[in-house]
Amino acid sequence: EDKVVQSPLSLVVHEGDTVTLNCSYEVTNFRSLLWYKQEKKAPTFLFMLTSSGIEKKSGRLSSILDKKELFSILNITATQTGDSAVYLCAAPFSGSARQLTFGSGTQLTVLP
Template sequence: EDKVVQSPLSLVVHEGDTVTLNCSYEVTNFRSLLWYKQEKKAPTFLFMLTSSGIEKKSGRLSSILDKKELFSILNITATQTGDSAVYLCAAHYGGSQGNLIFGKGTKLSVKP
């Protein structure tokens, strides 16, 4: 069965801390790995990773994919209260349609 597993399910840190969120996947015909940030409503797109070992970076956020070990990590450095959200990982898989399967998310709370 295709699945995406995220860990931890929740995390509480203080401003300034660095956090690492984990995502492992087992899917048929893997195509890419995506990260989203969800605050109150719509998940917003962060990164799409297709190649192993190439880090994608946006400000204090970065992510990398390991296609051999079937996982990805999302790093956030110097966390701020505005980083508090649920972070979703999704694997893009399958044939011509190539749909996404999502993990359950990691709820990050950043305390001042």
């Protein structure tokens, strides 16, 4: 059965810390893995990863995919209170191959 599993479920850090969020997946005919950030409203897109070992970077956020070990990590360096959010990873599942299925998310809280 296809699935996406995130860990940890929640994380509390202080400003300036570096955090690593994990996403493991089991997806038949894997094509891509996506990361989203959700604050109080709708999820906003961060990264899409399709190739193993190639880091995607945006400011203090970066992400990488390991297709051999079937996981991805999202790193946030020098965290700020504005990074507090739920971080979601998702993958399109096979079968009809259209549905985007999400992990349960990691709730990140950054304290001042």
